[in-house]
Amino acid sequence: MKYKKLGKTGISISSIGIGAWQLGGPLVLDGVHDGHPDPGRDNVIKMIHELGEHGVNFIDTAEQYSHGESERRIGEAIKSQRDRWVISTKFGHKVGEGNRRHIDTSPQSIMPALEDSLRRLQTDYIDVYHYHTIPDLEHLDESAEILNEAKKKGMIRALGISTSNTAIVKELIKRDMLDVVQYVSSLLAPAYEMQELINSNSLGAICRGVMAGGCLSGRYFHSKLEVKTGDRRSWGDEDYSRFQVFEKLIPEDMTMAQLACRFVLDQKACQTIILGAKNLKDYEIAIESVFKEALSKELKLKLSEVSKELGFLG
Incomplete structure (x- = not known):
């Protein structure tokens, strides 16, 4: 595994990280599927241990994921190895009464959420x-005071936000309450403005959405993705087969998924990619991309041209 420093935090993280939204089991939130079929608690713990053996040390979760079950499974998996893992979690989205989404980022909500x-x-x-x-x-x-005080006490090592909103990132930078940004970036939409903001402020960068909801995995280039109505886990009615135009650009020693990973790994504003895989094999394929050569400028240009032809920002 290869590792990078997460911005100015001094935290060293693996180039591939575990996205744990899918590891907690199903959840229906606001009447919409917001979880995944349960891979099983024991299977999740086993996979986390196996990925640790591959050198993965970064894992990302949230209080909302499966109503806290994702966090619970991670806690169980790494409790005897806490010092070798870097844990990222999120607050502000909760599962409220009647399985309704409850959003609360008020100052008084911060410490209870952190302690939970x-x-x-x-x-x-x-x-x-x-x-x-x-x-x-x-x-x-007021929130900045509370979060920075928790940081001083050692309850938090670094402060972050999961967003693609550059205006909000600028507001947090102004108040000295931001060390890390988790943002969506893929070869379809690299998020160049966010990248520049991250680089110019020496922030840590965690990239998600690298497979663009499965569009770039290659898995659905020639087979149909079946999703339930109202399932927020995919790109809905998107015709995934139209992305097979990328096949002609895949280097001989790569899969489409590895090409998608390598494109984002080549960005300066990326210290790790978090994936939503549910099995070890998919992670192993992604880990292999870490050791592939950086993509040539010519290939990146061609990928961008195809992205624009598909209606995205390349």
Whole structure:
């Protein structure tokens, strides 16, 4: 495995990380599927251990995922190896009464949410603590005091936000309450403005959405993806077969999934990619991309041209 420093935090993380949304089991939120079929608690713990043996040390979750079950499984998996893992979790989105989404980023919500996550994760500190949604801007200065105090106490090592909104990132930078950004980036939509903001402020960068909802995995180039109505886990009615135009650009020693990973790994504003895989094999394929050569400028240009032809920003 290869490792990079997460911005200015001093935290060293593996180039491939575990995305744990899919590891907690099913959840219906606001009447919409917001979880995944349950891979089984024991299988999840086993896979986390196996990925640890591959050198993966970064894992990302959230209090909302499967109503806390994702955090609980991670806590159980790494409790005897806490010092070798970097844990990222998020607050602000909760499962409320009647399985309705409850959004609360008010100052008074922060410490209870943090303490609940610490308990579920069976740890006394979180490496990266993210806003999971747009913060309460009216009381942001008060929130900054609370989060930085938790940081001083060692409950949090780094502060972050999961967003593609550059304006919000700028607001957090102004208040010295941002160390890391988790954002969506793929060869379809590299998020160049966010990349520039991250690089110019020496922030840590965690990339998600690399497979663009499965469009770039290659798995559905020639087979139909079956999704339930209202399932937020995919790109809905997207015709996945149209992305098979990328096949002609895949280097001989790569799969489509590895090409998608390598494109993002080549970005300066990327220290790790978090994947939503549910099995070891898919992670192993992604890990192989870490050791592939960087893509040539010519190939990146061709990939961007295809992305534009498909209606995306290349």
